[in-house]
Amino acid sequence: MNHIKKLREEAGISQAELRRELGWSQPRLANYESFLRTPGLDESRRIVAALQKLGIDCTLDDVFPEKIESVA
Numbered sequence: 114m115n116h117i118k119k120l121r122e123e124a125g126i127s128q129a130e131l132r133r134e135l136g137w138s139q140p141r142l143a144n145y146e147s148f149l150r151t152p153g154l155d156e157s158r159r160i161v162a163a164l165q166k167l168g169i170d171c172t173l174d175d176v177f178p179e180k181i182e183s184v185a
Contacts, residue, residue, distance in 0.1 A: 115177050117160060118146040124169045134163040
């Protein structure tokens with residue numbers, strides 16, 4: 114799970130703005146935002162850097178929080 118779309122929308126940044134900053138196609142970014150694909154570490158770092166460049170104060174952990182499994 115990631116918070117790409119949530120952070121982007123909260124900051125008032127369009128998907129088009131973010132994908133242009135990344136130099137990616139719209140379907141590629143949409144697939145990551147809708148969880149159809151999972152970005153690798155390099156792509157994740159690029160997404161965070163692009164969000165930061167667009168004015169969002171975030172870290173890798175903010176955008177891609179660690180999934181913690183509960184132990185019963």
